[in-house]
Amino acid sequence: MEAFFSNIDKVVDGFSWTVRLTLLSALFSFILGVILTAMRVSPVPLLRGISTAYVEGIRNTPLTLVLLFCGLGLNSALGLHLSDQVMWDVFWWAVIGLSAYTSCFVSESLRAGINTIPVGQVEAARSLGLTFTQNLRLIVIPQALRTVVGPLGSVLIALTKNTTVASVAGLGVQEASRQMKLMFDQGIAPVLPTFFGFAVGFLILTLPMGYLFGWLSKRVAVVR
Amino acid sequence: MKATPLVVLENVDKHFGDLHVLRDINLSVQRGEVVVVIGPSGSGKSTLCRTINRLETIDSGVITIDGSPLPAEGRGLARLRSDVGMVFQSFNLFAHKTVLQNVTLGPIKVLKKSKAEAEARGMELLERVRIANQAHKYPAQLSGGQQQRVAIARALAMNPKVILFDEPTSALDPEMVQEVLDVMTDLAKEGMTMVVVTHEMGFARRAANRVVFMADGQIVEENTPDEFFTNPRSERAKDFLSKILTH
């Protein structure tokens, strides 16, 4: 275990990138997820079609492919750069890939939440004169969100773990799993304890998430 | 001079697939009039109500509210809907909002009133439906009768020209029916224009100016409540009344 702790600065640095990837991707996935859901339930067939095609397309593509497309395809082959510094360039591409992928799961969870809202409430809001967007913003989404806090927690945990795919797919963000691999490659740390140390690191991140979202979902539940 | 009616349906037809649910409906409702719609299950009463604020579209015919035809979509429709209040069988209160928030949402978001103004008026209305002391509770904490009275206050808060009631007491336990009917009777006395789908004959006799009897998507008979209940003319109405009177 000593070797693991003597490299603790690398470990901490790795997890700091993991956290940054997770938080930014979570934010963008959420925003994109809400937009995709709004399109999916809108009365405009074209918007519904685009949203459905996007969600079904990306959701059924392996994350590795999505990230390879961002890294090898858009970033390297097409030479699209998001920053002059390589470190941040690959970071932002990883955020984009992870968000593009995770937003589909956010959207599917939200849609399941929307389906639990009695249609009568939507009709009542319509008959008060609320427009479609007001209805969505004031009645549907707030209630849908409350019913899917738990599932969204699972999506966030999956996202945290999925950040490790970025480096495997060639986007060399110095997140935790890549730091671990570098430590192995350089032979500066014994394999088993290091493995164990990083696994515990992920547990420290994700376990509280699970509890937080579990607590939150009880807290905000709508009584019917 | 005869005043122009508030709600007019002319030659309205509506299908659900092959099912012809509204057949050439002609109906006008005068300002301040209370019309009770009665008829067997599946005769199209709910559909009739729902076409009046365009929760359902119609296939042909014209519906006008206060002289202007129902707009097809968009903001015009939203504005018009706020002129037509609706009270549903299953209350449909917003579960994540308090009683007072349920009543102020429309005025704040649609009529663009200030929160303070909407709340003052909201409390007044809750007072009127005798539920002001529950203003800060959530719908699930109220009984059915209380929820329905809140739903009536929510509709009133928009200052609608007409309120549609679709079987407002059918989902209630028997002991709560009267408290809702009392509120509705008060409204009728105060001159609110109302279209009420209900089988509550007591209410019809007490508060309605006219009874409209529907069967198979058609208006079969229209009359004053007294005439209709004591002297139905059509066979369908006689048959229907004998059934609801004997059980």
Ligand SMILES: Nc1ncnc2c1ncn2[C@@H]1O[C@H](COP(=O)(O)OP(=O)(O)OP(=O)(O)O)[C@@H](O)[C@H]1O
């Ligand atoms: N959305 C719908 N899609 C298809 N058919 C429908 C729909 N809504 C109603 N119907 C059918 O249209 C007919 C009229 O329904 P409606 O609800 O207007 O009747 P009603 O007179 O209100 O009956 P009840 O007394 O049972 O409430 C029924 O046969 C019903 O099954």
Ligand SMILES: [Mg+2]
């Ligand atoms: Mg009905």
